[in-house]
Amino acid sequence: MKIVVAYKWAPNPQDATVDAAGVVDWTRAKPGISEYDPVAAELARRLADATGGEVIGLTAGTKRVDASMARKAALSRGFDRAVIVADDSLEGAGTTELAAVLAAAVRHIGDVDLVITGDSSVDVGAKMVPTVLAGQLGWPAVGEVTAVSGQAGLLRVERAVTGGAQVLEISGPAVLAAATDAAVPRVPGMKDILAAGKKPVETLEVAALGVPASSGTVTVTDTSRPTLKARKQQMIDTADPAAAAAELVRALRRERVL
């Protein structure tokens, strides 16, 4: 079985700063493997080990995603090899463009039985790359996936729904987005990190992949800090908890909140 894990190398917004005009400064934010991607890698590794398959890490982004540290971080996550599209033309690329590039790379890899992604990326969090990727490939897509088993050509997928879970059978390749709590990923040990440096990496260029152009444009015309509701920030002294509780309830009733 050939399993591709599409991962992202991106900075955490927690480490970015935003100025008074709402311009985000990412320069101090160091990129890393996007926080939910290791869950996808864990599902892939378990399935590959159960079926005698291969796990291929795949990512697309600027030249930054092919830096030595980025390669090692990815390959220490249980991938047998990696395919990296590192092209500065992808600076600021949106969901649909990235999905088109990933789809082209999946076709290039050939005979892929399954693509697994994380729930969402740490920096954008749209939850849309897996669904658009599936659309680009013409394959089924399923989100909130908690378990996957089976073999090439017949996947058994468990997914969370409101009120419980469903088991689906999918004949043929699919794109699955792992639920955030689908698995506790193993932590890469020294062996994994050292072995990472020896695993094969293939790099691809966007121009060579043949990616369709976008049909629409989204242009940023203004930025600002998020508009927060003005809050009273009224302190209530809690030295006497009963008195504090009474004061709070009085205030909430006065405001007709209670």
Place this chain on the structure above:
Amino acid sequence: MSANTWIVVADNPAIGNLIEIARSLGGQVSAAVVGPRAVSDTVASGGVDKVVWFGEPGQAPVEAYASAVADAVGAASGAVLGASRPSDRVLLGAVAARLQAPVLTEASSVSADGDGLVATRTVSGGIAQETVVIAGPVAIVLDGGPVPAASGTAPVDEVAAVPLAMTVVETNASAFEQVDLGAAHRVVGIGRGLKAQADLAMIEALAGACKAEVACSRPVAEGLDWLGKDRYIGVSGQHLAPELYFAIGISGQLQHMVGVREADTIVAINSDSNAPVFKEADYCLVGDLYQIVPALTEALR
């Protein structure tokens, strides 16, 4: 001349917000509906101009109709809207791919602007806000809103579709009690300040006393597993706008607050006077939640 707007519906007719926005853009509003006839009927009488329905799905999951939905939408030149729910995102993703249209998420407002659209949205988990202008087709993910009230009946065009090769073979109910937090007027949120799972009883007593639902920050649901994932409020969890929100033992980090800052009134209880939550609260109680929560429950009785 306004472009027409499409709405994709994945077995859940709670799309009132999508219809409202679609209508405000001018042009025709069409809906591509996957699900049983009842869902199609609700959408058809919800204020759209036309419904395309793919028939009873039988054992096929919603996602099996993603290609058919993309076929039905065809060569759209305007906006295609979808609710921020897993299956709806699958249908919308298939359309975005077919059209090679950009995707817009976290939009707080969308309106017509000449031949195109203008929208405001937050980025990167809510750290900043942008105004964007959009030209050409675009796929927009939005909060679905309520089930639309009935107002007239649009024609339903039933089309035969070949679903993708996927079937539902098993359905199981959850061990956790289900809740619709989005409908709750009052919510009590609990964070890592709670020391033991048994202490949830104290929180539930407060919630009962003020007729609130219980929710939590991410570590309580995902890490500790004390509450179901559907009760987790945050950037990748629920986004709520209740009348009253209690943030108890919650530090107030962006990843949590972004899911609740539209609440009308926020009360924060935390032992750390420097906790960021106090900057986003209307009433600030710096102290021990194990003393304040029982006192509050008592005062509410």
